[in-house]
Amino acid sequence: MSSVALGQGPAGARDPLSLVFAALADPTRRAMLTRLRRGPATVAEIGEPFDMTGPAVSKHLRVLERAGLVSRGRVAQSRPATLQAEPMRQVAEWAEEFREFWEKRYDRLDDYLSTMADDPEDRA
Amino acid sequence: MSSVALGQGPAGARDPLSLVFAALADPTRRAMLTRLRRGPATVAEIGEPFDMTGPAVSKHLRVLERAGLVSRGRVAQSRPATLQAEPMRQVAEWAEEFREFWEKRYDRLDDYLSTMADDPEDRA
DNA sequence: CAGTTATCTAACCAACTGGTTTCCAATAGG
DNA sequence: CCTATTGGAAACCAGTTGGTTAGATAACTG
Structure with a gap:
């Protein structure tokens, strides 16, 4: 290798x-x-059940926000978070592609081969 | 604090x-x-589409194995991996609990207000 | 303006992640 | 036994994660 071993796979840009x-x-x-299924809530409300400082709650909310799972608003001093479930639909959709595999019994290899027909590529 | 801030939240024991x-x-x-939906495969087969060394593929497989998503076997020198879709069912199940939220329209602020309006102050 | 409330930013720390290279273990075959 | 093939293990490195504390920002209250 002509190049040094440098940082290749950061988990950042996903x-x-x-x-x-x-x-x-x-x-x-x-x-x-x-x-949040019970309705929008402030940072304090969201963090109340957890033994965690404010900034920690804030960070978790940021992760959820970057994933598109919550949106933030502004009501006086509060910045209420609201559930955005669209990404959840994509999760369910992706997992559903494996339904046949958790519904089926795999005692036989025949079943397994017969159900494998065609499927597009993984679209990450 | 008298004690040092140590070992708080490793992501390990999940x-x-x-x-x-x-x-x-x-x-x-x-x-x-x-x-793996197309059937069990060896490490070499699984890693073939990716520009990645053997150990890297092996590590990914280990993560999948610890999550219960694949099982490993032994055939001669090969250790074929087989899909185990049960955990996927749990993922789908968990996500489905949010179905009503991705099916509903949230254009209305009414929902939002109904949960917050314990004391309807007029602020405009 | 000063103070309180609610939240975020910055800097720091330990543990985990995901890749690498190098080396080791097990199996099939001459 | 020796060798080739297949895969795993150990050590290392850079970057992310999830928590902390301390200080800053924004909006309401007096």
Whole structure:
């Protein structure tokens, strides 16, 4: 190799779906989203159930925001967060492509081969 | 504080669902899973589409394995990976709980106000 | 203007991630 | 036994994550 071994794979610049999955890969953030199903809430309200400082809550909300899962508003001093479920639909849609595999029994290899017909590429 | 701020929140010891979401938060790994819908494959086969060394592929497979998304076997020197879609079902199930929110229209501010308006101050 | 409330920014830290290169273990075959 | 093939393990590096504390910003209140 002519070049030195340099930083190749930072996890930073991810595609949209990866951002959503990464945002969901934290129980605190998932709980926050569940909380937001009851309606918009302020940072203090969202963070209340967790033993966590304000900035920590704020950071989690930012991750959710960058993933498109919440939007922020402004009401007086508060910046209420509102659930945006569209990315969740994409998650469900992507997972659904594997439905046949969790519904089927794989005792037989025959089944497995017969169901494999065609499918476009992964679109990340 | 008298004590130093140590070991607060490593991302390591996560719950099962978080492990699954984290595993899916990488386009390479999602592509690997898509590849495995066509049937079990060896490490070399799985890594072939990616410009990546063997150990890197191996690491990705390990992440998928820890998340329960693939199982490994042994055939001669090869250790074929097989898709296990059960965790995917849980992902779909979790996301589905938000269905009403991505089906609903939220153009109305009424919903938003109805949850916040404990004391309807007029502010305009 | 000063103070309170609500939230964010900045700087810092330890642990994890995702890649690399190098080396090791197990299996098939002459 | 020796060798080639297939894959994993160890050590390393740069960048991200998730938390902290301390200070800044914005809007309401007096």
